[in-house]
Amino acid sequence: QVQVVESGVGLVQAGGSLRLSCVASGRTFSSYAMGWFRQAPGKEREFVAVINWSGGNTYYADPVKGRFTISRDNDKNTVYLQMNRLKPEDTAVYYCAATAQGMGVATSLYDYWGQGTQVTVSS
Secondary structure, three states, rough: OEEEEEEEEEEEEEOEEEEEEEEOOOOHHHOOEEEEEOOOOOOOOEEEHHHHHOOOOEEEEHHOOOEEEEEEEOOEEEEEEEEEOOOHHHHHHEEEEOOOEEEEEEHHHHEEOOOOEEEEEEO
C-alpha cells in the first residue's frame, strides 16, 4: 500500500515557475514508477510526466516537453515536478500517482493517487 500527498499549490503569472512535490508513504516507494497527471475544468485527466523507479528514465507529454522536469529522491520518498515557462493552459489540478506496471501514460495503469493540488497560471 502506498499513500501519496502532493504539495505546492500556487498562483503564478504566465512565464513563471513552480515546483510541485509528492511525498509517498511505504518502504516500497523505490519500486514504483511515479507519474504526474493534470485535470482542467471540464476536461479529462491527462498525462504530464513519468519517472521510473531509479530516476534514470523519464517521459513527458508533448505540451510540457522542454518546460517541465520530473525527478525523484528515493531517500526522501519524494517525487518533484519542476514547471518553468508556465502558460495559462497549464492551469489545472495536478495529481501524483504511483504504478507498479512500468512507465505508463494511461491513468488506468496507476494504482495509487494523491488528492491533487491546484495550479493556476494567470495571463
